[in-house]
Amino acid sequence: MTAAADLFRQRGYRAATLDDIARAVGVSKPTLYGYFRSKEELLAAIFHRAMSLFERDLDAIRTSGDDPVTKLRRVIRFHVGAVIAERSFLAVFFSEEANLPPRLSRAIRRRKARYDRTVRAIVEAGVRKGTLKTTNPRLLVFAMLGMSNWLYQWYDPAGEWDADTIAAGFIALLESGYLATPRTRQRDVAETLGRIERELAGLAPLIRGPGRRRR
Amino acid sequence: MTAAADLFRQRGYRAATLDDIARAVGVSKPTLYGYFRSKEELLAAIFHRAMSLFERDLDAIRTSGDDPVTKLRRVIRFHVGAVIAERSFLAVFFSEEANLPPRLSRAIRRRKARYDRTVRAIVEAGVRKGTLKTTNPRLLVFAMLGMSNWLYQWYDPAGEWDADTIAAGFIALLESGYLATPRTRQRDVAETLGRIERELAGLAPLIRGPGRRRR
Numbered sequence: 381m382t383a384a385a386d387l388f389r390q391r392g393y394r395a396a397t398l399d400d401i402a403r404a405v406g407v408s409k410p411t412l413y414g415y416f417r418s419k420e421e422l423l424a425a426i427f428h429r430a431m432s433l434f435e436r437d438l439d440a441i442r443t444s445g446d447d448p449v450t451k452l453r454r455v456i457r458f459h460v461g462a463v464i465a466e467r468s469f470l471a472v473f474f475s476e477e478a479n480l481p482p483r484l485s486r487a488i489r490r491r492k493a494r495y496d497r498t499v500r501a502i503v504e505a506g507v508r509k510g511t512l513k514t515t516n517p518r519l520l521v522f523a524m525l526g527m528s529n530w531l532y533q534w535y536d537p538a539g540e541w542d543a544d545t546i547a548a549g550f551i552a553l554l555e556s557g558y559l560a561t562p563r564t565r566q567r568d569v570a571e572t573l574g575r576i577e578r579e580l581a582g583l584a585p586l587i588r589g590p591g592r593r594r595r
Numbered sequence: 596m597t598a599a600a601d602l603f604r605q606r607g608y609r610a611a612t613l614d615d616i617a618r619a620v621g622v623s624k625p626t627l628y629g630y631f632r633s634k635e636e637l638l639a640a641i642f643h644r645a646m647s648l649f650e651r652d653l654d655a656i657r658t659s660g661d662d663p664v665t666k667l668r669r670v671i672r673f674h675v676g677a678v679i680a681e682r683s684f685l686a687v688f689f690s691e692e693a694n695l696p697p698r699l700s701r702a703i704r705r706r707k708a709r710y711d712r713t714v715r716a717i718v719e720a721g722v723r724k725g726t727l728k729t730t731n732p733r734l735l736v737f738a739m740l741g742m743s744n745w746l747y748q749w750y751d752p753a754g755e756w757d758a759d760t761i762a763a764g765f766i767a768l769l770e771s772g773y774l775a776t777p778r779t780r781q782r783d784v785a786e787t788l789g790r791i792e793r794e795l796a797g798l799a800p801l802i803r804g805p806g807r808r809r810r
Contacts (some may be wrong), residue, residue, distance in 0.1 A: 390693060394610040449774065474748065475690045478605060503773075513775040519756070519764040520773060522749055523742040530741030533689065541734070549734040557772035558718075558735060559664065560728040573788065580794050587801050 381429065384422045385468040393423060393476045423476060424484050430473040431491050433462055442498055448506030452524075453551055455499055459528045460547040463535070470532045496521055524554055596644065599637045600683040608638060608691045638691060639699050645688040646706050648677055657713055663721030667739075668766050670714055674743045675762040678750070685747045711736055739769055 383404040387396040398419055402412045416422040437458045441451050463470055477485060499521045506512030514520045527550060535546075598619040602611040613634055617627045631637040652673045656666050678685055692700060714736045721727030729735045742765060750761075 392607045392609050392694075394607050452773075479607075506773075506775075511775050512773050514768070514773050516764050519761065520768060522745070523765055523768055526742040526745030526749075527738040528741075529748075530737070530745055533744075534737055534741075546734065549731045550738055553729070553735060553738055553772070554768070555772045555774040557768070557770045558667075558721075558727050558729050559770040560721075560726055573791070577791055577794070580791060580798070584794070584798060587798060 381422065381425055382468060385426050385472050388423070388426070388476060389468050389471040393419075393472070393479045398422075420479075420481060423472070423479060424481075426469055426472050427477075427480065427484070427488050430466065430469045431488060431495075433466065433469075434459070434495060435491065437462070438495060438498055442502070447511065448502050448509060449511050449555075451502045452499075452506070452512075452554075455502065456524065456528065456550050456554070457544075457547040459525065460531060460550065461543040463528055463531045464537075464543045464546075467532050467535065470529070474529065474532060496525070499525065524550075596637065596640055597683060600641050600687050603638070603641070603691060604683050604686040608634075608687070608694045613637075635694075635696060638687070638694060639696075641684055641687050642692075642695065642699070642703050645681065645684045646703060646710075648681060648684075649674070649710060650706065652677070653710060653713055657717070662726065663717050663724060664726050664770075666717045667714075667721070667727075667769075670717070671739065671743065671765050671769070672759075672762040674740065675746065675765065676758040678743055678746045679752075679758045679761075682747050682750065685744070689744065689747060711740070714740065739765075 384396075384401045387400055387404060390396075391400075396419075398409060398412060398416075401419075401422070402409045405412070416425065438455065441454045441458070444451065444454075446454065477488065480488065496518075500517050503512060503514065503517040503520055507514060507517065531546065599611075599616045602615055602619055605611075606615075611634075613624060613627060613631075616634075616637070617624045620627070631640065653670065656669045656673070659666065659669075661669065692703065695703065711733075715732050718727060718729065718732040718735055722729060722732065746761065
């Protein structure tokens with residue numbers, strides 16, 4: 381399946397043949413037929429594998445007792461890690477859906493939609509709890525999965541970043557955004573207030589006088 | 596070119612033929628040859644068109660006198676709008692690079708890298724000015740262009756959202772993130788102020804002394 385995914389990715393699904401795949405794996409075509417009766421079946425298997433991979437981890441996160449913010453962090457970390465680890469499978473998954481037989485294509489679309497809905501339910505739970513803010517949970521999910529999926533286009537395994545670095549960068553951006561102002565201003569206000577409080581606390585004993593204690 | 600992009604998108608570049616394209620446009624193959632001498636030349640033209648489209652608008656933003664935060668907003672708006680308007684071209688652009696002749700593929704990669712660098716320079720200018728925050732400008736650019744590019748996969752022209760709605764959602768998320776903490780911090784500030792008020796109210800009678808009234 382990995383060899384087939386690599387070949388589909390390099391040449392495109394339609395141009396690659398079962399002969400090419402058998403040659404890449406170093407088996408005879410009859411041996412390959414023992415596993416997959418057609419190229420289409422191989423493509424279907426790649427789609428199922430890619431989808432199952434995502435579903436299994438998401439399910440573990442969904443049913444955990446974590447709060448929504450932690451759950452979203454876990455979703456980003458595992459999604460980024462999976463896209464990086466399974467680039468060949470996902471390149472096929474993201475570009476060859478038009479070549480699936482219609483029934484399978486519909487099934488895959490349903491599973492993708494369910495995946496999106498599950499992540500959206502986490503976002504909505506966070507909004508209800510007051511720990512997450514968004515006016516459009518569905519768009520937020522598309523944005524966050526989109527930036528993670530896009531890794532299959534640009535990620536360079538020989539580059540400087542590993543999955544953890546990328547996930548940490550995405551989490552920081554998604555949680556707090558890139559604007560410096562609101563946060564900086566609020567920090568200034570909070571620091572000023574802290575100084576006032578300490579100033580007042582220092583004044584109180586002076587006013588009360590040395591011999592008196594506050595009850 | 597649009598007909599070719601649609602066909603390449605639907606069938607894949609390798610499977611589509613010049614005959615198919617001539618038929619889709621309703622011209623003879625010799626007429627088509629008058630414009631493009633080969634399928635490869637047609638693919639190259641699609642890549643150039645997609646790239647030029649992005650470069651022209653980005654250049655106008657880069658050379659404008661806007662501050663970095665406004666420039667990034669403009670980048671997101673035009674990038675989202677372009678991906679939505681030119682979905683067929685971009686689907687080919689994002690999935691058929693392997694089919695370009697090596698020299699053209701290198702040229703496109705250089706232009707893509709220059710595009711990323713231009714957006715990154717805007718981010719870095721904002722960080723220097725103190726209006727933007729990020730520890731990794733390059734990753735921020737990949738994230739923000741990634742969520743925008745991903746639209747070519749999920750955008751439904753018959754759906755409820757237009758380009759402006761999506762761009763506004765992306766801008767809100769990228770600028771401020773999804774954590775509700777800023778609001779939480781405001782609550783902290785309000786609580787601190789409440790403590791200071793109570794502290795002051797407690798101090799007032801001590802300062803005034805027992806028998807005196809404030810005028």
